[in-house]
Amino acid sequence: MATLPPLAADARAEIAVIGAGYTGLSAALHVACAGRDVLVLEAGEIGGGGSGLNGGQVIAGLKHDPEALEQLYGEQLGAQFAESSGAAPDLVFDLIRQHAIECDAVRTGWLQLAVSEGQLQPLERRARQWRARGADVAVVSEREAAELTGSRRYCGGWIDRRGGTVQPLAYLRGLARACLSHGARVYERSAAIRLTRRGEVWHVETARGTVSAQTVIVATDAYTDRTFDSLRRTVVVVPSIQVATAPLSPQLRAKILPRGQSVSDTQRILRYYRLDATGRFVLGTRGQFADIPIPAATPIHERAMTELYPELAGVAIEYRWGGFVAMTRDGVPHLHEPEPGLLAGLGYNGRGVAMATTLGRVLGRRALGEPAASLGFPLTPVRPLRLHSLSRVAARATIRYLQTRDALDRALRRSSGAPA
Ligand SMILES: Cc1cc2nc3c(=O)[nH]c(=O)nc-3n(C[C@H](O)[C@H](O)[C@H](O)COP(=O)(O)OP(=O)(O)OC[C@H]3O[C@@H](n4cnc5c(N)ncnc54)[C@H](O)[C@@H]3O)c2cc1C
Structure with a gap:
């Protein structure tokens, strides 16, 4: 333009x-x-x-x-x-x-998926409430989540076809x-x-x-x-950072999000991702204020990608960028x-x-x-x-704290033999 x-x-x-x-x-x-x-x-x-x-x-x-x-x-x-x-x-x-x-x-639907059993109930309740209001939504089982995402990471959740x-x-x-x-x-x-x-x-x-x-x-x-x-x-303004890989090979595209949905998960610091029209894997999660507009490195994103899809190890990240989200x-x-x-x-x-x-x-x-x-x-x-001037410091500390708790949860799941 x-x-x-x-x-x-x-x-x-x-x-x-x-x-x-x-x-x-x-x-x-x-x-x-x-x-x-x-x-x-x-x-x-x-x-x-x-x-x-x-x-x-x-x-x-x-x-x-x-x-x-x-x-x-x-x-x-x-x-x-x-x-x-x-x-x-x-x-x-x-x-x-x-x-x-x-x-x-594209209107292929949005998946909200649980990373632990305890988070399934609220998602199922959400799906039930929307269904009762005539929305085209459904509960997704663990098996269906694996089929739709190509990742074994999730216990289930719901799909919102709107x-x-x-x-x-x-x-x-x-x-x-x-x-x-x-x-x-x-x-x-x-x-x-x-x-x-x-x-x-x-x-x-x-x-x-x-x-x-x-x-x-x-x-x-x-x-x-x-x-x-x-x-x-x-x-309160918080940073959100995204990365996009090089376009994936046809084999990876057939495996990862094969039906074109986008995903948000239920980690405390949620991860959201999708494939774009050129087959790039695009993933976002919270970052740090210093990462805006262009982060120097994105280790959290790279770790998230390979935790979800081990087969993405070695796939080049071609773009990194970030912006601010306003929370009420x-x-x-x-x-x-x-x-x-x-x-x-x-x-x-x-x-x-x-x-x-x-x-x-x-x-x-x-x-x-x-x-x-x-x-x-x-x-x-x-x-x-009140105390808005402290909101950046508080947001930074909260993000770090929640990221640490998510990492601990993942480590615990790994040690119990579940996919992290
Ligand atoms: C990295 C990231 C990922 C996100 N992912 C999603 C997602 O996948 N799905 C989703 O639903 N939402 C997502 N969001 C949130 C979504 O992008 C925003 O909620 C939405 O774009 C807000 O739109 P807006 O028009 O209100 O504000 P903005 O798009 O931010 O526009 C505000 C504009 O106001 C201008 N402005 C500010 N001050 C002045 C001034 N004094 N005079 C003139 N102009 C001014 C700014 O320059 C800016 O262009 C994401 C946000 C970020 C940052």
Whole structure:
């Protein structure tokens, strides 16, 4: 995709969007398709945030099960929230079709697999709850997990056929192209540096021009800077690092994930992986802050690959990269409206491909004037976390601690004769 120009003069728009990831571009596309005037400001280049760097797993649902959402938000709102999160992959694959986005989209399902017997029950319960709501999901036995993954590592789990995979940057660029073709203006290298309101009009200042708009949508997720300091302090940012091997041989491709699902497992520090369209094995897990954007070495990833698939020993790793994930205290993404005409959505807890696209559309609907009560998404106040300044230190220590506990568990399983 050709680079887009920076904003070079003052401009007016009905709706201004800050941040051109899935959230911002999905919001902008929704508004532009409704024939309204929208302008997007991106601080860097499209794809420099999580939406250009992620694992491409299109996952339905949130970390909370549907029944937990009903308990947290009440029967009606909880059920609507669960439903829209369950339908989030539909929106991704519909947009891809409607706007002819070429991004290696496949909908072969997502596997969530248990590394120990004790973790099977919650996964089975999750599958049962979604099935009761009509979702195309099933419990997977230990044997089926081995057949689907080609790894003997798992005790079983569940398959969610609503999920799939995309090439994440291609999907994002496709959304940007669709925005442009529906009349949205999108500017790169145009960081919002100040936001003020005069009367009913918001003014978003950038280095070379100010945008005046009735409504502003802040869609900056883990990359939220001090321009929106209260919002920045509502999430804890953690690093996630990925590696991609050279394209695998036909023999390895027939053995590893032969039916094309992607996988997340239930380690404390989870590992997620898939094969891409060129047959590269792509695996991600938490890393260290210093590893972003490009880690010097990835021993944890290399160990994980060969623990899962001993036959990957010796296969070259050709790419390493990382980005930041925004975690919320309650584990769900947040929709905020701190002042009239100011909206924000963030905090996908590592599940943003489908959910950010969905929350982007919710933000777009609200910007178009839909009543908050009919959005089916909880609208919450901006609540900065106490002691947020210590969150990096705490995240670093927690990641190290959980990695050590995972390693101990693996060693114990090995010593008991089970595959680690
Ligand atoms: C390594 C990694 C792997 C992941 N894997 C998966 C996965 O497999 N499946 C899944 O569902 N999710 C995954 N995620 C999470 C997912 O990528 C994110 O939740 C999602 O991309 C968030 O989208 P977003 O549009 O809200 O934010 P982003 O894509 O991060 O976009 C925010 C944008 O805002 C811009 N910005 C910030 N401040 C300003 C400013 N002041 N002015 C203008 N622009 C600004 C940034 O430059 C950035 O481009 C992963 C994330 C990472 C980092």
